[in-house]
Amino acid sequence: MWFFTTPLLCITQYRGTLRVEVPTMDANFKKxxxxxxxxxxxxxxxxxxxxxxxxxxxxxxxxxxxxxxxxRRLTEQGVLVTIIEPQVSAPPRKYYELSAEGRERLLQxxxxxRVFLEQVLGILEGK
Amino acid sequence: MLNDFVKELKKLLDDxxxxxxxxxxxxxxxxxxxxxxxxxxxxxxxxxxxxxxxVVWKLGxxxxxxxxLGMALPTKPGENKGWKGKLVALSPFISVIAFFVLGxxxxxxxxxxxxFLLIPVTAIILNAxxxxxxxVALSPFxxxxxFFLLVDAGLAHVxxxxFLIIPMLGxxxxxxxxxxxxxxxxxxxxxxxxLYLALALEALEYAYLAFIPVALYFLTYPETYKQIKKLFTTxxxxxxxxxxxxxxxxxxxxxxxxxxxxxFLLIPVTAIIQHAGRKARLVALSPFxxTVLFFAxxxxxxxxxxxxxxxxxxxxxxxxxxxx
Numbered sequence: 001m002w003f004f005t006t007p008l009l010c011i012t013q014y015r016g017t018l019r020v021e022v023p024t025m026d027a028n029f030k031k032x033x034x035x036x037x038x039x040x041x042x043x044x045x046x047x048x049x050x051x052x053x054x055x056x057x058x059x060x061x062x063x064x065x066x067x068x069x070x071x072r073r074l075t076e077q078g079v080l081v082t083i084i085e086p087q088v089s090a091p092p093r094k095y096y097e098l099s100a101e102g103r104e105r106l107l108q109x110x111x112x113x114r115v116f117l118e119q120v121l122g123i124l125e126g127k
Numbered sequence: 128m129l130n131d132f133v134k135e136l137k138k139l140l141d142d143x144x145x146x147x148x149x150x151x152x153x154x155x156x157x158x159x160x161x162x163x164x165x166x167x168x169x170x171x172x173x174x175x176x177x178x179x180x181x182v183v184w185k186l187g188x189x190x191x192x193x194x195x196l197g198m199a200l201p202t203k204p205g206e207n208k209g210w211k212g213k214l215v216a217l218s219p220f221i222s223v224i225a226f227f228v229l230g231x232x233x234x235x236x237x238x239x240x241x242x243f244l245l246i247p248v249t250a251i252i253l254n255a256x257x258x259x260x261x262x263v264a265l266s267p268f269x270x271x272x273x274f275f276l277l278v279d280a281g282l283a284h285v286x287x288x289x290f291l292i293i294p295m296l297g298x299x300x301x302x303x304x305x306x307x308x309x310x311x312x313x314x315x316x317x318x319x320x321x322l323y324l325a326l327a328l329e330a331l332e333y334a335y336l337a338f339i340p341v342a343l344y345f346l347t348y349p350e351t352y353k354q355i356k357k358l359f360t361t362x363x364x365x366x367x368x369x370x371x372x373x374x375x376x377x378x379x380x381x382x383x384x385x386x387x388x389x390x391f392l393l394i395p396v397t398a399i400i401q402h403a404g405r406k407a408r409l410v411a412l413s414p415f416x417x418t419v420l421f422f423a424x425x426x427x428x429x430x431x432x433x434x435x436x437x438x439x440x441x442x443x444x445x446x447x448x449x450x451x
Contacts (some may be wrong), residue, residue: 022141049164050171053185065187069195094164 034062035070036113039079039098039106046083046097071096079105129169134191137162143198161196193360218249223435238275244268266293285325288318306348313340368395386426389419413444
């Protein structure tokens with residue numbers, strides 16, 4: 001049993017202590033893409049903060065602590081709206097939803113991204 | 128742990144506010160909002176079954192959060208490290224000096240090499256937040272030291288039990304107290320049983336049967352197993368399986384218990400390769416490369432007296448990286 005538990009717990013600790021973050025051009029590029037992905041996952045249903053972080057971290061290799069600042073920025077820009085919903089025997093929960101302006105912006109970003117991706121793939125495939 | 132996290136986040140945000148020329152209600156509301164959001168997210172993460180360390184890994188440390196939010200105080204050159212940073216930076220050199228003194232004066236090259244563990248231990252003591260995080264993060268090092276001391280005392284066959292301190296301490300942070308008691312009890316009974324079978328009855332071949340209580344614990348709380356299973360879907364999870372299997376195989380087949388544990392370094396190394404930027408990766412990897420070199424020279428070439436030189440790789444890489 002120790003064969004499993006010992007190294008597994010070590011992993012958690014090492015992952016916690018050895019993470020190194022370096023802001024690079026790649027990171028900035030990634031942030032832009034993540035912003036679009038945040039808008040996309042919220043477009044289908046309203047979600048709360050941790051739900052969005054958890055959903056994205058399963059699909060994207062992304063530094064999770066960049067997601068919350070994106071949520072705040074998009075909310076300040078009016079792309080997202082927050083809704084406080086009361087809960088039974090728990091504090092009210094904040095949900096994020098795409099605004100009408102946000103939906104328009106997402107459509108535009110998606111279209112631009114698809115064209116860009118097609119062009120890049122064309123180059124990479126030597127077309 | 129939630130309290131520590133929120134307290135630290137609040138302190139950093141308050142520091143930011145105190146350093147602003149104009150503080151208005153909007154900024155106060157923003158700070159309160161951020162704290163409320165992170166309190167909620169922390170609780171959500173814990174409720175999804177993550178440990179405190181995993182939550183911090185997922186949400187980020189308070190310092191990385193305020194940095195991402197653009198609310199971190201700018202640090203002056205030379206001020207960013209403070210006495211803690213200086214002590215951490217000095218620890219490799221203190222270790223080398225201690226290693227020399229132990230080696231040359233007392234001929235204790237082994238287990239004198241254990242002083243090199245002071246390097247990560249110093250960093251953890253000075254940087255880990257809260258007693259809980261410190262104790263769990265330090266447990267592998269305490270276990271390694273205890274293990275080698277037991278091996279030297281001729282107790283290698285039961286020495287590995289000290290590594291069980293890691294999951295036992297880790298489990299103390301679990302929210303479900305009944306689960307904590309059940310786990311600690313099952314481990315305690317199993318360890319006592321193993322020691323009795325191995326030492327009193329000298330029946331080492333049957334000693335593994337002492338772990339039946341731990342097996343029963345996993346049958347009673349299958350969610351623990353599911354949590355562990357979740358980790359096996361990642362590259363790191365596979366590194367854990369691979370290094371563990373290899374360690375046990377090398378230990379049993381060629382009696383490589385002393386040095387084969389180096390394989391476990393593959394776990395943090397994989398984490399660094401996956402998560403660190405290309406430039407930072409070199410610096411972050413250098414202590415591991417140095418440690419592997421140190422033990423390779425020591426154990427395999429019996430060169431303990433000069434193997435310490437491999438640790439000079441760390442400042443060399445840092446200097447080269449700094450200049451680039």
